[in-house]
Amino acid sequence: MDSWPMSVDSPALDPPSVPNGGDEPKHGGYSRFELELEFVQSLANPQYLNYLASRKFLTNRAFVAYLEYLQYWARPPYLKYLTFPTATLKMLELLQQEKFRQDIISPDLAQALMAEGMKTAVEWHREG
Template sequence: MAEAKGQQATADAIATPSVNIQYGGEDRFVLELEFVQMLANPHYLSHLATQKLLDNEEFIAYLDYLQYFRQPKYLRYLQYPTPTLRALELLQEESFRKAILIPGVVEQMNTEGFQAALAMS
């Protein structure tokens, strides 16, 4: 519990858009926003898995850190909040990190995403 509060405090302190932490000349928040939005793409998730990043505990911890995008003050920056946040949730599950290597799973996620988008239009 204390660890979760500590992570949340870190996320609040580091990732606020008003704090301009720069990496390679780019704003950290903007970089994290761009990255987290790419997680809505099932093919990108599969790519991360094939590169063994989803086997790396530090990378999984980073994905957990990105959960701060669930907060309303950050959520408003997401272009596709539902699939982005769902991907962050699924990536915390080891079974999903293994399943995303299966092409059929990727295609099913793609199909479901398109169907959801069509239903909204």
């Protein structure tokens, strides 16, 4: 998926306001809150990250800045809107590291992340 022109110089935005039924500006029918929520959760999919890496997004400075900006999802009141919290927060954390951003271009790593994520999802509750 291509994105519209990005610039490192564009001013950092404040996180979007939590939906309150008000009249927010829409992008293609979606509010910024909805789009960023969708995107930050899509980042939880290792394969999508691999795809983004293969399209050189993860080496784009503006995109990296955007990833940094997206960290507001790890804080209230946004945190509670994540429906895939475990993987989303982990990936968001990993994506702040340059090494991970470079390594995820390897399909083997994406594969391993998927296998591990699945295994954890099935087995995490068996520990107790």
